[in-house]
Amino acid sequence: xxxxxxxxxxxxxxxxxxxxxALLANAVAGPRRHLAWFATPMTAPPIAPLIAExxxxxxxxxxxxxxQPTPAxxxxxxxxxxxxxxxTPSEVPTPQTPSQPVREIASAEAWxxxxxxxxxxxxxxxxxxEAGHIKGAFNLSVWESTLDEHLVEFEAKTNxxxxxxxxxxxxxxxxxxxxxxxxxLFKMGYRNLLIYRDGYPDWQANGRPVAAxxx
Amino acid sequence: MIRLKAWLLSPWxxxxxxxxxxxxxxxAAFPKLMDPPGFAKAMHAYxxxxxxxxxPAALLMPWLELITGTLLALGLWVRTTTLWIxxxxxxxxxxxxxxxARHHPVDCGCFTTQEKPKTESERLNDMRWVIxxxxxxxxxxxxILTAQRAKSKMEANTxxxxxx
Numbered sequence: 001x002x003x004x005x006x007x008x009x010x011x012x013x014x015x016x017x018x019x020x021x022a023l024l025a026n027a028v029a030g031p032r033r034h035l036a037w038f039a040t041p042m043t044a045p046p047i048a049p050l051i052a053e054x055x056x057x058x059x060x061x062x063x064x065x066x067x068q069p070t071p072a073x074x075x076x077x078x079x080x081x082x083x084x085x086x087x088t089p090s091e092v093p094t095p096q097t098p099s100q101p102v103r104e105i106a107s108a109e110a111w112x113x114x115x116x117x118x119x120x121x122x123x124x125x126x127x128x129x130e131a132g133h134i135k136g137a138f139n140l141s142v143w144e145s146t147l148d149e150h151l152v153e154f155e156a157k158t159n160x161x162x163x164x165x166x167x168x169x170x171x172x173x174x175x176x177x178x179x180x181x182x183x184x185l186f187k188m189g190y191r192n193l194l195i196y197r198d199g200y201p202d203w204q205a206n207g208r209p210v211a212a213x214x215x
Numbered sequence: 216m217i218r219l220k221a222w223l224l225s226p227w228x229x230x231x232x233x234x235x236x237x238x239x240x241x242x243a244a245f246p247k248l249m250d251p252p253g254f255a256k257a258m259h260a261y262x263x264x265x266x267x268x269x270x271p272a273a274l275l276m277p278w279l280e281l282i283t284g285t286l287l288a289l290g291l292w293v294r295t296t297t298l299w300i301x302x303x304x305x306x307x308x309x310x311x312x313x314x315x316a317r318h319h320p321v322d323c324g325c326f327t328t329q330e331k332p333k334t335e336s337e338r339l340n341d342m343r344w345v346i347x348x349x350x351x352x353x354x355x356x357x358x359i360l361t362a363q364r365a366k367s368k369m370e371a372n373t374x375x376x377x378x379x
Contacts, residue, residue, distance in 0.1 A: 010295035014282060021278045025248065035251040039270050125253065143252035171330065174320070176260075201332070 032126055034145040047179065047195065048103035101191040102182050105167070110196040111208060113167055119158055121185075123170045123177035124200070126214070134169065134200065135209035142180045151188070165192045172199030229362040230290070232355045233297075237288025239352065240280045240300060246327050247277035253328030260321045261310050279303070287359075294363050301356040308349045315342050 004010045026034060105113070114120065120137040122129050126146070129139040138154050140147060160166070166185065170177035182193045196203075204210060222228065247254040255273035258264055264272065280303065283296040307325070314321050320338030322330055323345045333341070 007295050007298065010292045011299070014279075014286075014292070014295065014299065018275055018278045018282055021282070022274045025278070026251070026274055029251070033249070033251060035255055035270055035274055037270055037274065038267065125256075141252075143256045145252075173332075174260075174335075175330075177256075 031146045032144055035143075036145055047182065048100040102186055102193040102195065104197045105194045107196075107198055107202050107206065109194070110167060110169070110203070111206070113165060113194060114208070118165045118167055118194075119154075119160070120167045120169065120196075121154070121178075121181060122200070123168055123181040124175075128171070128200075130212065130214050132200070132204065132210050132212050134203055135211045137169075137211075139214070140181055142177050142184065147184070151184075162189045162191050165194055166190060167194045167196050169196035169199040169203070172197065172201045175199060223358065224362045224365050226362070226366075229359055232358045233290060233293060234288050236297075236300060236352060236355045236359070237284045237286070240284025241288065243326050244277045244281035244284060247273070247324075248281065250328045251277070254324060257322060257324030257328055260324075261314060262319065263310055263313060276303075293359065297356050297359045297363070301353060301360070304349050304353045304356065308346055308353070311342050311346050311349075315339065315346070 004013050026037070029035075114134070120134045122133050122137040122139050123142050124133075124139075125141050126139055126144060129137075129141070133139070138150070138157075140150050140154065168178040168181050168185075178195050178199070182195055185193055251273050254277065255269050258269050258273055259266075279299065283299045283303075286292050287296040287300065311321075311323070318339070320335045320342065322333075322338065323341065325345060
């Protein structure tokens, strides 16, 4: 067999081998390593950014809110740098605002919603989830091909109305996985999505209940 | 000066550049091959690529790195593989430079797909170092291509023996 000698012929061979290897490797990859060739583009829904001042109100968990049109709000990339709330014992959670189907929440509100029994959804990779997560959280990693399967499991297990609050979190800081998961859940009809902005590192730093291992 | 030029284009140096550049690309490919979703996430963080292109790129690019790196380290298809590696390096440098210019810190995702807990300024500083490192690798590629061209020229100018 003659090997290609010209640059275009070698390039074509190189690309063909690359494509073939990628196809085969992805076909035999396990659920954690598998990546869909063409994924549905995930764009974040309008998200209300974190408001610094605490508002006195009741815990939002029990208040289902109807979906209402939302004014144009910044995308995650355009978020203003909101100061982080330091949880204090006197602080009470912010209320669910009906006009904000997706909004960011601070540490204190996340804790209050947790105590009220709202489900927490962990958008991080499954390996990170297994290493440690918020107690009782569901792992819905947006980057893994198990997402659809886990979403079905979650819906079957919890059977919650779309207006009931759900708390989404990832690694805090610049992590956008929880926003991407919010986009997915928003498309599925959920209209009370609370994004815990500071995420798992903040939860851990506050000494709140955590668990380890797969769920 | 002539001696320096001769040394810079010497087969001794060229072989070492090929092996070094090839090995770097092979080493860089492995973590991405082991974790395509992690690499897709790293690419998404750059905010430069269309959503539909991230998954195919995350699946193909590590294999392209592995195959070109292996062939180059073995001294096969040297010009083609070096051109591809140079193209990849230029793409990496541009992606990082654009994000650096717009003050958007990202994890390089070059040798690992794991996110590291870093401050914004640490990330930006790392990006500067990665650009410098990639420019250094681009110099290795330039050496290989220049030496290849000089070799081809020399071969073309060598009179063919009559066979007597």
